[in-house]
Amino acid sequence: MFKNLAKLACCLGLVNGTFLMCSQLKNDHSHNKMQHYNFLSENELHNLLNKHQNLSILNRNQTEHILSLMREANTDIVTFRKNADRLIRILMEQALAQLEKQNSVKQSPLGFYDANEVKFSDQEICIVSILRSGNAFLNEGLRVISGASIGQILIQRNEETSMPKYFFEKLPENINEQQIILVDPMLGTGGSASMALKILKNYGVKEENIIFLTLVSCEQGLNKVFKEHPNIRIITAQVDPILIKESNYLAPGIGDFGDRYFGTVKKHTRSVQV
Amino acid sequence: MFKNLLRIGVNLSLFNTTYVLCKSIKDEKLPHYHFLNEQDLNKLLKKHQNLSIIDRSYTEHILSIIRDIETDTVEFRKNSDRLIRILIEQAISQIEKKKHVKQSPLGYYDAHEVKFEDEEICFVSILRSGNAFLFEGLKAVSGASIGQILIQRNEDTALPSYLFQKLPANIKDQQVILMDPMLATGNSATLALRILKNQGVKQENITFLTLVSCEQGIEKLFREFPKMKIITAQVDPILLKDFNYLAPGIGNFGDRYFGTIKKSQQSGQQQ
Numbered sequence: 001m002f003k004n005l006a007k008l009a010c011c012l013g014l015v016n017g018t019f020l021m022c023s024q025l026k027n028d029h030s031h032n033k034m035q036h037y038n039f040l041s042e043n044e045l046h047n048l049l050n051k052h053q054n055l056s057i058l059n060r061n062q063t064e065h066i067l068s069l070m071r072e073a074n075t076d077i078v079t080f081r082k083n084a085d086r087l088i089r090i091l092m093e094q095a096l097a098q099l100e101k102q103n104s105v106k107q108s109p110l111g112f113y114d115a116n117e118v119k120f121s122d123q124e125i126c127i128v129s130i131l132r133s134g135n136a137f138l139n140e141g142l143r144v145i146s147g148a149s150i151g152q153i154l155i156q157r158n159e160e161t162s163m164p165k166y167f168f169e170k171l172p173e174n175i176n177e178q179q180i181i182l183v184d185p186m187l188g189t190g191g192s193a194s195m196a197l198k199i200l201k202n203y204g205v206k207e208e209n210i211i212f213l214t215l216v217s218c219e220q221g222l223n224k225v226f227k228e229h230p231n232i233r234i235i236t237a238q239v240d241p242i243l244i245k246e247s248n249y250l251a252p253g254i255g256d257f258g259d260r261y262f263g264t265v266k267k268h269t270r271s272v273q274v
Numbered sequence: 275m276f277k278n279l280l281r282i283g284v285n286l287s288l289f290n291t292t293y294v295l296c297k298s299i300k301d302e303k304l305p306h307y308h309f310l311n312e313q314d315l316n317k318l319l320k321k322h323q324n325l326s327i328i329d330r331s332y333t334e335h336i337l338s339i340i341r342d343i344e345t346d347t348v349e350f351r352k353n354s355d356r357l358i359r360i361l362i363e364q365a366i367s368q369i370e371k372k373k374h375v376k377q378s379p380l381g382y383y384d385a386h387e388v389k390f391e392d393e394e395i396c397f398v399s400i401l402r403s404g405n406a407f408l409f410e411g412l413k414a415v416s417g418a419s420i421g422q423i424l425i426q427r428n429e430d431t432a433l434p435s436y437l438f439q440k441l442p443a444n445i446k447d448q449q450v451i452l453m454d455p456m457l458a459t460g461n462s463a464t465l466a467l468r469i470l471k472n473q474g475v476k477q478e479n480i481t482f483l484t485l486v487s488c489e490q491g492i493e494k495l496f497r498e499f500p501k502m503k504i505i506t507a508q509v510d511p512i513l514l515k516d517f518n519y520l521a522p523g524i525g526n527f528g529d530r531y532f533g534t535i536k537k538s539q540q541s542g543q544q545q
Contacts, residue, residue: 036375036382061367068385071378086363086414093360097331105306108341109525110514112306115338144356244380255379 037252040241048219048239052226056098056235062090063237067216071254077263084185084215084261087237089140091213094235095181096144098211099125120179122147126172130155130184130196133258137183137213151175153199155192162248164192169199176204180211185257187217187236188248190224197229207231215257218243218250307522310511318489318509322496326368326505332360333507337486341524347533354455354485354531357507359410361483364505365451366414368481369395390449392417396442400425400454400466403528407453407483421445423469425462434462439469446474450481455527457487457506459518460494467499477501485527488513488520 040048049055066083069075075083099118106115127141128134128151138150151171155164172178180200184193193212200210210232212225217236220243225234242251249255259265310318319325336353339345345353369388376385397411398404398421408420424438442448450470454463463482470480480502482495487506490513495504512521519525529535 034377034381037380039384059367062363064386065366065371065388068376068383068387071383072376072385073379074377082416089359090363093332093356096335097329101335106338106342107304107344108307108522109343110307110519110521110523111304113338113341113522114309115342116334117338118335146352249380251380252378252383253380 035251037241040239045239048222052222052234054226054231054233055222056094056233057239058090058094058235058237060238063087067238067254070215070260071252073255077260080260084136084257085140087215088137088213089144091215091235091237092137092141092144092181095211095213098233098235099179123149124178125149126151126175126178126180128153128171128180128182128196128200130182130192131168133185133261134183136185136257136261141181141183148181149178151180153196155195157192157248159247162189162191164195166195166199171200171203175200176206178205179209180205182210182212183214184212185215185261186250186254187212187214187221187225187234188243188250190221193221193225194228197225197232201229211235216240216250216254305521307511310509315509318492322492322504324496324501324503325492326364326503327509328360328364328505328507330508333357337508340485341522343525347530350530354406354527355410357485358407358483359414361485361505361507362407362411362414362451365481365483368503368505369449393419394448395419396421396445396448396450398423398441398445398450398452398466398470400452400462401438403455403531404453406455406527406531411451411453419448421450423466425465427462434465436465436469441470441473445470446476448475449479450475452480452482453484454482455485455531456520456524457482457484457491457495457504458513458520460491463491463495464498467495467502471499481505486510486520486524 045057049057066087069083070080070087096118099120101116102119104115104117105112122145125145125148127138127145127148129138131152131154142148149172152169154168155166157164182193182196182200187193197210201207207229208231212232212234214234215237218240222234222239225232240250240253244251254260256265315327319327336357339353340350340357366388369390371386372389374385375382392415395415395418397408397418399408401422401424411418419442421441422439425434425436427434452463452466452470457463467480477499478501480499482502482504484504485507488510492504492509495502510520510523514521524530526535
């Protein structure tokens with residue numbers, strides 16, 4: 001059990017200098033000792049969707065291949081980024097599909113038709129990224145909504161206590177009038193997201209105008225965020241079954257998204273026996 | 275009625291020099307087309323099991339901008355690309371997957387991945403308009419092979435002429451995603467599908483992607499190739515008999531995307 005935790009910590013780069021009994025932890029043994037996580041069934045997902053009316057989970061067909069490549073520990077950075085971008089694009093399109101639309105009549109080369117277009121111009125949409133990982137969404141976000149304004153909130157999670165710590169924010173002046181797309185790749189405890197949402201509300205943003213996008217989430221995080229902010233909308237690509245208590249990481253999860261996307265995975269040395 | 279046809283012809287750049295009574299044709303005379311309602315669409319989906327229509331909430335905004343006659347080339351391309359990406363993701367999500375067990379940083383999980391490598395997927399574009407799909411296609415599946423078939427529609431007869439093809443040698447072993455922005459009579463697509471069939475490609479391995487289609491075109495394709503899949507962003511209500519253009523349609527997609535719209539002369543009164 002301790003070996004598993006130590007191995008986990010190692011994989012997550014949480015422990016700086018590691019003295020592990022590595023030569024004794026052979027790969028075939030650890031295969032048996034590491035857990036196999038099963039995803040939530042269709043039933044469980046339906047229950048979740050029934051419980052939270054403002055929750056959307058992307059169709060499994062679109063996401064399972066991409067997420068599988070991202071989750072795999074061996075995936076190189078190029079493949080990781082490419083697949084993350086694809087998935088982020090899918091999430092962004094879903095967010096835009098949920099924005100309010102208005103009717104008008106327009107003219108095509110052949111005649112008139114009923115036009116149903118998003119009520120807001122690019123500039124009235126603000127993508128708010130929870131630094132650092134949230135910034136990964138800006139690439140694809142700006143491809144889809146090239147005129148959007150970008151807000152940034154720096155919240156770092158204290159690795160030991162898992163409590164979020166606020167550092168910095170830069171938001172457009174008129175943010176209380178904008179449609180917000182709040183982005184953060186992982187939703188674990190919900191601590192960081194909740195803090196960011198409180199900051200937005202302090203600026204006068206209404207909950208109904210916020211859509212929160214996240215790649216992988218879990219039930220606890222969703223419950224917490226919806227409890228404190230019931231009128232926001234959340235769109236997630238997949239809901240993982242477990243939130244590991246000790247580290248507050250999702251399992252199977254993706255590992256540390258920020259490190260993997262930005263290429264800052266700590267290389268640790270495995271030295272000899274203690 | 276004749277004036278309307280002339281006006282439409284001008285908009286589609288079908289005439290080189292046009293003497294039209296422009297001053298007396300006001301906009302109000304052009305018809306207002308209504309889209310198919312949910313019931314009509316559901317009937318269509320029930321009738322054709324291999325047909326997918328992308329959810330309206332994703333597509334209506336984008337299509338509205340593409341259809342709008344005022345939309346400039348930059349906006350047209352940007353929105354077309356967005357829509358094409360949505361179609362391609364939908365096509366990929368329908369490709370067969372297989373399971374294994376893989377390892378994440380925290381443990382093992384059930385991996386469900388597309389059964390085929392990038393190289394086993396072939397985008398076949400019906401030139402010229404189909405090429406618009408390649409930009410986003412290669413972003414999504416960067417290792418895919420590209421096949422090209424040049425078919426041009428004779429504007430007078432609306433019948434397709436085959437001109438040229440370049441397909442991978444092993445195309446019969448590949449998953450083929452055939453692309454053409456518009457599906458009107460279905461004649462061009464049918465010709466392309468016959469060419470693929472001659473090369474040994476099985477129907478079940480073909481997905482046809484199109485932005486805007488109509489019932490007639492869909493029926494024609496499924497009648498001859500019942501096992502292929504078709505994914506469309508929207509089904510338009512009308513196929514205009516005189517021009518075989520969809521209405522409200524997009525106009526001439528190729529001209530608008532590639533910026534080759536002929537500037538027609540709208541001179542004085544009719545002679």
